[in-house]
Amino acid sequence: MMASEEEINLLVIVVDVNPVWWGQQAQRETELSLSKCLDAVMVLGNSHLAMGRTNKLAVIASHCEDSHFLYPGKSWRAGDSGGDDAYSSGDGKYELLSVVNNLIAEEIRKVMSKTEVRGNSTDTLLAGTLAKALCYVNRVSKEFEAGQEIKSRILVIKAAEDCPRQYMNFMNVIFAAQKQNILIDACVLDSDSGLLQQACDITGGLYLKIPQKVALAQYLLWVFLPDSDQRSQLVLPPPAHVDYRAACFCHRNLIEIGYVCSVCLSIFCNFSPICTTCETAFKIQLPHMVKPKKKKLKQPS
Amino acid sequence: MDEEPERAKRWEGGYERTWEVLKEDESGSLKATVEEILFQSKRKRVIESHGQVRLGMMRHLHVVVDCSRSMEDQDLKPNRLTSSLKLIETFVEEYFDQNPISQLGIITTKNKRAEKLTDLAGNAKKHIVALKKAVGTVCVGEPSLYNSLNLAIQTLKHMPGHTSREILIILSSLTTCDPANISELIKTLKSLKVRVSIIGLSAEVRVCTVLTRETGGSYHVILDESHFKELLMLHVKPPPASSSSECSLIRMGFPQHTIASLTDQDAKPSFSMSHLDSSSGAVLSLGGYFCPQCHAKYTELPVECKVCGLTLVSAPHLARSFHHLFPLQGFTESPAQELHADRCCQACQGELKDTSIFTCPSCRCVFCLECDLFIHDSLHCCPCCIHNQTNS
Numbered sequence: 252m253m254a255s256e257e258e259i260n261l262l263v264i265v266v267d268v269n270p271v272w273w274g275q276q277a278q279r280e281t282e283l284s285l286s287k288c289l290d291a292v293m294v295l296g297n298s299h300l301a302m303g304r305t306n307k308l309a310v311i312a313s314h315c316e317d318s319h320f321l322y323p324g325k326s327w328r329a330g331d332s333g334g335d336d337a338y339s340s341g342d343g344k345y346e347l348l349s350v351v352n353n354l355i356a357e358e359i360r361k362v363m364s365k366t367e368v369r370g371n372s373t374d375t376l377l378a379g380t381l382a383k384a385l386c387y388v389n390r391v392s393k394e395f396e397a398g399q400e401i402k403s404r405i406l407v408i409k410a411a412e413d414c415p416r417q418y419m420n421f422m423n424v425i426f427a428a429q430k431q432n433i434l435i436d437a438c439v440l441d442s443d444s445g446l447l448q449q450a451c452d453i454t455g456g457l458y459l460k461i462p463q464k465v466a467l468a469q470y471l472l473w474v475f476l477p478d479s480d481q482r483s484q485l486v487l488p489p490p491a492h493v494d495y496r497a498a499c500f501c502h503r504n505l506i507e508i509g510y511v512c513s514v515c516l517s518i519f520c521n522f523s524p525i526c527t528t529c530e531t532a533f534k535i536q537l538p539h540m541v542k543p544k545k546k547k548l549k550q551p552s
Numbered sequence: 553m554d555e556e557p558e559r560a561k562r563w564e565g566g567y568e569r570t571w572e573v574l575k576e577d578e579s580g581s582l583k584a585t586v587e588e589i590l591f592q593s594k595r596k597r598v599i600e601s602h603g604q605v606r607l608g609m610m611r612h613l614h615v616v617v618d619c620s621r622s623m624e625d626q627d628l629k630p631n632r633l634t635s636s637l638k639l640i641e642t643f644v645e646e647y648f649d650q651n652p653i654s655q656l657g658i659i660t661t662k663n664k665r666a667e668k669l670t671d672l673a674g675n676a677k678k679h680i681v682a683l684k685k686a687v688g689t690v691c692v693g694e695p696s697l698y699n700s701l702n703l704a705i706q707t708l709k710h711m712p713g714h715t716s717r718e719i720l721i722i723l724s725s726l727t728t729c730d731p732a733n734i735s736e737l738i739k740t741l742k743s744l745k746v747r748v749s750i751i752g753l754s755a756e757v758r759v760c761t762v763l764t765r766e767t768g769g770s771y772h773v774i775l776d777e778s779h780f781k782e783l784l785m786l787h788v789k790p791p792p793a794s795s796s797s798e799c800s801l802i803r804m805g806f807p808q809h810t811i812a813s814l815t816d817q818d819a820k821p822s823f824s825m826s827h828l829d830s831s832s833g834a835v836l837s838l839g840g841y842f843c844p845q846c847h848a849k850y851t852e853l854p855v856e857c858k859v860c861g862l863t864l865v866s867a868p869h870l871a872r873s874f875h876h877l878f879p880l881q882g883f884t885e886s887p888a889q890e891l892h893a894d895r896c897c898q899a900c901q902g903e904l905k906d907t908s909i910f911t912c913p914s915c916r917c918v919f920c921l922e923c924d925l926f927i928h929d930s931l932h933c934c935p936c937c938i939h940n941q942t943n944s
Binding site: 316317318320325376378379382383385386387389390393417418419422423424425426427430431449453490492493494495496497498506508509510511512513514515516518519522523526531532 | 793933
């Protein structure tokens with residue numbers, strides 16, 4: 252039974268458009284190109300909007316340089332929108348869907364042509380994009396009156412590998428999402444991402460590494476279209492095993508038992524008298540010294 | 553009286569003319585003033601961070617709840633006890649959210665005695681269940697500060713030196729019945745480095761002032777329920793560590809979460825060790841967290857292994873506390889008219905409708921009020937700085 256008409260579902264799709272990865276992908280095989288990926292995203296977006304009259308959608312592209320909102324555009328800018336006539340399609344399709352598709356196509360063309368990739372930064376700025384997505388969700392949920400419930404979730408379509416430098420920001424984003432009850436789902440195209448696995452586990456979302464890239468649209472519609480209420484009634488991929496072991500700060504090995512500094516919470520695999528991060532000297536518990544009893548010498552009389 | 557700092561009481565100060573705050577504009581409406589007041593109250597929520605101060609991250613906190621006759625008073629709806637317990641429930645959840653590796657215990661005091669409601673534990677659920685049950689207790693008699701502090705000290709004095717030892721007392725009565733001299737107890741508290749803070753529900757009581765001043769805690773008296781909530785939430789943030797607290801390396805285990813299903817050959821159902829003491833809640837389960845030292849099974853983290861004594865946590869628990877160690881700097885406020893460029897908030901892409909805009913000092917990006925609050929309350933990192941960080 253669908254929820255009451257007051258409930259609004261907001262789906263934010265974050266697409267990884269890392270040009271380095273997609274360029275390499277185009278050279279390796281032609282099964283999945285960036286345009287086909289965005290076609291699948293548009294199909295998912297249209298289906299989500301068609302599921303309910305009050306459903307809302309947002310699409311963000313995550314690049315090496317910055318994150319760009321593909322949809323919705325800044326429609327409150329009166330001068331820029333140029334009227335909806337350009338976007339209406341002649342075939343009687345629901346107008347909102349054609350507006351969405353055309354806006355996404357136009358914006359992604361702008362993004363990919365304008366932004367340049369500088370030499371040393373080829374990692375996707377996923378943590379930053381998720382932070383912006385959370386701010387957007389926060390704003391949208393404040394815009395409605397007190398009576399209306401809004402349920403939000405974020406779907407991340409990930410292409411390139413993880414960037415380990417983003418660990419702390421990523422964790423901050425994950426905890427903020429968990430506090431706001433926003434699910435983070437992940438659809439991974441290539442290599443497994445430990446950070447996204449943790450995100451899905453902590454927030455209660457779904458993680459899926461796609462076995463066949465060419466069937467991306469199918470996986471998106473089957474796994475990621477239903478919202479959280481309906482997921483309990485469907486047979487979905489089982490949760491992935493998440494490795495929550497910590498990495499020690501000295502060697503970056505995953506350890507099961509370690510030593511944690513009580514001041515700065517850095518993790519070490521071996522005991523050392525000084526913490527390398529915050530440079531505090533630790534108090535070492537020494538065993539009690541047993542003082543030898545002094546024997547009184549008998550004075551020779 | 554001689555050592556007490558000079559403080560003007562409210563009735564000693566000059567008369568405050570509260571009506572002067574409200575100013576009407578030309579059409580006679582108060583809308584602008586009301587919006588200004590709302591804006592200021594929202595801004596108050598962003599508290600300045602302390603900066604480079606060592607914080608006590610691992611906390612052992614005892615909450616003492618007064619259950620004496622004065623708690624039946626109905627000035628907080630429906631009565632003081634129900635309202636306090638409800639707010640303490642929210643406090644417990646926030647506390648474990650911000651301090652995942654800390655522990656909390658609850659003590660109640662009535663009839664000149666004190667008794668433990670829950671032991672010091674790191675799990676929020678037990679406390680919340682106990683608090684819900686405690687709503688039905690009969691409030692009778694007088695509270696005893698001495699006995700409740702004594703009871704708290706019994707467990708706190710065995711705690712290792714690197715943790716912060718705190719007691720938070722919710723006191724509604726104006727009297728306390730102590731079997732011995734409380735000044736002696738205050739000296740003991742100071743020597744054990746226990747920090748006592750009190751939230752008074754009725755009025756200021758001198759023994760509380762002395763107690764909190766000597767031990768380095770804070771004493772506040774509530775004005776109304778929302779003020780009560782604010783004061784409670786002040787204690788969620790980790791306090792600055794006292795200079796005498798020791799720093800040590802704590803040995804911790806990071807167990808793997810094994811999810812076994814019925815189709816696995818080796819999967820054997822087993823009980824969780826945390827339910828050994830209680831008869832209810834003991835269920836056989838297939839997966840769980842296995843202690844790396846002794847392979848005892850637990851269903852939830854963080855927990856202290858009952859068999860071998862190793863503290864078990866997972867890496868995200870430690871990561872939750874990182875934002876205390878690297879606090880986000882406040883954003884600079886400026887009037888919106890000065891912004892000549894695009895009137896768009898860089899984080900949420902919304903229009904900048906407020907009278908002020910907020911700029912991040914390091915990346916100079918512009919944010920609206922809602923994003924500023926959200927970033928400082930929940931997100932703890934500036935979205936635009938993240939973009940620049942990974943690029944540099």
